[in-house]
Amino acid sequence: MKTFRIACAAIGAASFLIAAPAFPQGASGPIKVGLMLPYSGTYAGLGNAIENGFKLYVQEQGGKLAGREIQYFKVDDESEPSKGTDNVNKLIKRDNVDVLVGTVHSGVALAMAKAAKDSNTLLIIPNAGADAITGPMCSANIVRSSFSNWQPGYAMGVVAAQKGVKRAMTITWNYAAGTESTKGFTEGLEKGGGKVIKDLNLPFPNVEFQALLTEIAAQKPDAVYAFFAGGGAVKFVKDYAAAGLDKSIPLYGPGFLTDGTLEAQGASAQKMLTTLHYADNLDTPRNNAFRKAYALAYKAQADVYAVQGYDAAQILANGLKAVGGDLTKRDALAAAMRKTVVDSPRGKFTLSAAGNPVQDIYLRQVNGNNNELRSIAVKALADPARGCKL
């Protein structure tokens, strides 16, 4: 027991040595990029796609951004909010990274945003859509290359109202991303004269939907808006079709309901309408070139997550270019990252004062294993950034 304790003490002491902060790198040496992404669990595939997208852009620039080598540090966040602060501090304090990139899960991203704000580290969020990150928690050193949960939801609400939906119901997991998305939908629908008669929810990650489907059948709304992702999205869409509801009540959702899940959803998702800031068959030279390069590099089809990772790298690159790769000009770098126009595969976009993309939201329809573009649901949609003082 005694040797055990001594060993523990030794390990503890050694870890302090490792954690001792190194001197910040100035205008030379590699730029340290900390990738904090899910490499295990439900979102592992998303984490890999984001990393692939990020690295693809860096490779296209010859492996360097603004003439500086990029050195990667990776931490698996396991999509576990309770470990978020510890994990992000590994990158900030132990590895002393210059820029943080992450993550997928909103709860973890909130922990990252707090740590980045406290330590004044640059943070680029390549997915997590929590409204709060570019709302009350917004900060000059935090930008997002993806979306806010409010954006696709609002756009779908606008589309639903245009289609004459008067009474709608929403259903989601009872967690931040879900309620933010359904609130966006409600706002868009009400603006067009419709109304949400009931919000259904169940605890994350419960997938026993049968009781709520029965409730939907009893209320007979004009449409249902659902927010689920991953395994939950597959199960919900299949259960909805198996209950025969898809024949009488159209099911709408943000793109996550049918992104990366179509193979598993099979026939049950066909013809469904969803809204997102990206569509697989977006036929622009920029997107085609990106998809080709991605397929060549990784032998896989690019998805929206790969695009978000790719754009995270672009935002960083544009910022670095503006300051000539000099990381000592931190505030100028942060400001330049925000002012950039990103030439994204999804179409050009800018960033709002709060750091969230101002972007077109597309209306897509499921056809086979693709989310095909139908029209632009809302042009240059900006998140209202409620609670942000920037």
Place this chain on the structure above:
Amino acid sequence: MTTATFLVQCLNAVQYGLLLFLVASGLTLIFGIMGVINLAHGSFYMLGAYLAFALAPWFGDWFLMRLVAGVALAAIFGYLLEWVFFSFLYERDHLQQVLLTYALILVFEELRSLAVGNDVHGVAAPAWLAGGFHLGGLMEYPWYRVFASAACLVVALALYAVVNRTRLGMMIRAGASNRDMVRGLGVDIRRLYRIVFAGGVALAALAGMIAAPLSSVYPGMGSSVLIICFVVVVIGGIGSITGALVASLLVGFVDTFGKVFFAEWSGVGVYVLMAIVLVWRPEGLMKRGF
């Protein structure tokens, strides 16, 4: 709520409860009779679901054959696992059991990731169970769900018969209450435990295989099931098959109607139920072994 809707919700509750029972019965067997806290039980459920997915191309529409093959494979796997790992655990304290079984969760998740990847996959229900029947108004009730409930009932009855009406069941019950005495009477308790463990794994895998067409297969599907199964086992009384059945149905009803009436608080209902039962009957609803 109209009467029709109410009845449909009751059907939903029973159906969910029965599926829960199928997973939890294996857990209560292993936990109650062998005294092993098996956190890896959820992984066996996942194993079953992925077996259903992996075996699908081999068996085509021979759905029942696929179930039998999957259960047989899972039982063999459980038998070997008990031999290699769990047989060393009986004399150890619960902490070491938790450590080993938690490690197994991590190993199984990683193996799954290497073998099948991290994507969500659908498993088709057999053609002869496709479609559904109309249930008042807009709602259709899938035949496959009816089949799943029926299968769970059959397994419940079979389990009850084996535990209460056969020589093997008698030995299992005896082993649960006094291990040393049973050994003294000349029963090979190690072999008996190996059979019980294999049976528990097979039950979890069967539940996974039956649930696969309903829930599809995805990473981490085992851990979500594990927690609710422990709740069922604790409510029902550790080691009691009948208790597990009653508790599963209770949980099914609380969960279903909680979602409908108290949407905001639906996650809490099941745990409130558990707290009430524990205050009222700290040993759970039933005594072990029955």
